[in-house]
Amino acid sequence: MSSEAVRRTPAPPTGTYIGMPKFAKNAKVQLADQQLRKNLRKATGTIRAKRVDRVAEVPEWEELRLAGEAIKNRTLRHLDTYLVQLEESLVRNGAKVHWARDAAEANAIVVELVKAKGVDEVVKVKSMATQEIDLNEALEEAGIAAWETDLAELIVQLGHDRPSHILVPAIHRNRSEVREIFLREMKLYGTPAPTDLTDEPVVLAAAARTHLREKFLRAKVAISGANFAIAETGTLVVVESEGNGRMCLTLPDTLISVVGIEKTLPTVADLEVFMRLLPRSSTGERMNPYTSMWNGVTPGDGPQEVHVVLIDNGRTKVLADPDGRAALRCIRCSACLNICPVYERVGGHAYGSVYPGPIGAVLTPQLRGTTSDIDKSLPFASTLCGACFEVCPVRIPIPDMLVHMRHKVADEKRHHVGVEQTAIAVAGWALSSSKHFELVQRVAMLAGRVLPGRTHLGPLPWPAAPWTNARDLPMPPTESFRAWWKRTRGESA
């Protein structure tokens, strides 16, 4: 009997992120998917344009970004103090606080908490932290069904799929694909989709609402993440657009929130800055539709048992690196994904991480290390065009950080003698002094004399193939600038 038959929830694709090939190989597969290219171009283009309009309405936008950066830096600098304060405040509010060093510890804590309630299912608010630790699969292994209630996460889950975007996890799907998934899968996991389902967004949303309603009303335990955790008051904050989060946060009797330690903010006053930065950066909205804030347990109202699982899972390692720690400022808005020309062409799956796009390329190899092929290649999955930094609401210098990550990867391979190391060594020698450079120039100019009359070279074998498979290469001229200068102006400067 296959394990598929006893599953409670739709099985995600087989294989692990870490086991994926390097970015360039994954990207080639994704690039060949014309439907994906079309979906992504339309979706990222729309959201980019909305963001530009909404940001233009705020004259003090740059000051807000600076404030966001400063608040996050201050919090991270004193994170040890703020985390202790957060725990004290949460406990004072009647919440139980659990600390998890890594994904395995966090998953074990949540599984035990759910088992202790004697239930075999939970409803979930969209949460990157629980995606990061692969909580749904840990629950599934323990015989507990975790139902995603965010519309896009539901589409991903029912589609036996993985998220491809931080904010819009099903951005790679269009509405006709969503219709097919709903028709095929909903009936296997609860209330079926109506048989006359169309691909109208309103109709699809209504089908999701009906499908989820029985799960909301039945659930005894909900699991969420948090966008912010306020140390001073012990307030957790969830920012969402659909109201499904509000249902999960208020209906079930037990609420378990899995929160990365970097989500801490010192005070409620600090939150104000982020409530202005986040909606305009992420969805291009002036304000966020559903913002839920709760202080532990309120007797007789909402969940009566509240747990907060604070997870490290690599974050303190990132914090210790002066060149990498700015990544912890990230508020998961996705503006860098939406603006990124690489992300727009390949989508999120090529990045082999729940954090795709530019922020994923700097954060993932820091959280997971750079031992796997995919993690080693992620810092190179960028042209360093700089568009991501321009839109980042907390001014994470992603291009500079990618360069530092590249240095780290190159440094780890420095004793390896490969094509790249050899090419760099040769070029490094050639450019290390003007004498070497002139010698190399004289050799290069021979090419023009060997093949007179040619202006370009067409397809060439390896190692020129990666360039010339699709691009012609101009022929070197017969005289370099330096040679021309010396011939016409003499040896002096």
Add this chain to the structure above:
Amino acid sequence: MHAEGLTVALFATCINDVMFPGTPKAVVTVLERLGCTVEFPLEQTCCGQMFTNTGYFDAAVPDVRNYVKAFAGYDYIVGPSGSCVGAVRHQHPMLAAHAKDEGLAAEVDKVVARTYDFTEMLVDVLGVTDVGAYFPHRVTYHPTCHSVRVAKVGDKPYQLLSKVKGIDLVPLPDADQCCGFGGTFSVKNPDVSVAMGGDKARHVASTGAEYLVTGDNACLMHIGGLLHRQNAGIKTLHLAELLAHTESGI
């Protein structure tokens, strides 16, 4: 004219020196036309960006030393590349710190402050937007990422182009999106690079331009390589070479 007696050190950049000598020659032509004295310090090699951005900081440090040595004595150092000038300004201080060489860091700070992109030299230092150029062709301009986001040349290239006699300057759709070159990205991730470049080439073709112009020959080599493979009939030209054209030729 405006710049009588001003001595300018030309930072040709390695790729222009070897592959596109017409561009630094054009810089010489335009600056001399405006009354500057141009010198070419022969110690110069490269900004080191290719090494830095591929992660090989140690290989880039000798280039920083060469740059400082070649240009230390000049008040105006001018390069026809937003990318290379941007790398000098933005990466040389980091590389000097990486080398743990305080003397080098101090030298770098001085030289970096005197390094200009060609368009900045013309517009900001010489105060000229009409350089006497004549170019009776349909042209579209791609503002390269590093010229805009690292060197931060702003709209200076457009100011210069708008004063060229005879030009038919047409806007490029999605101009602010990267062409996909990205240095070694172009060979480490060739498929994504070509996908991005293909879209750029498509936008260029949609303008009906005869010439695609930028301030960076590396990006032009990539987009131009695609256009040439497609037999698109669109020529690529560095901004400096366009500005060197006058009614009496170059």
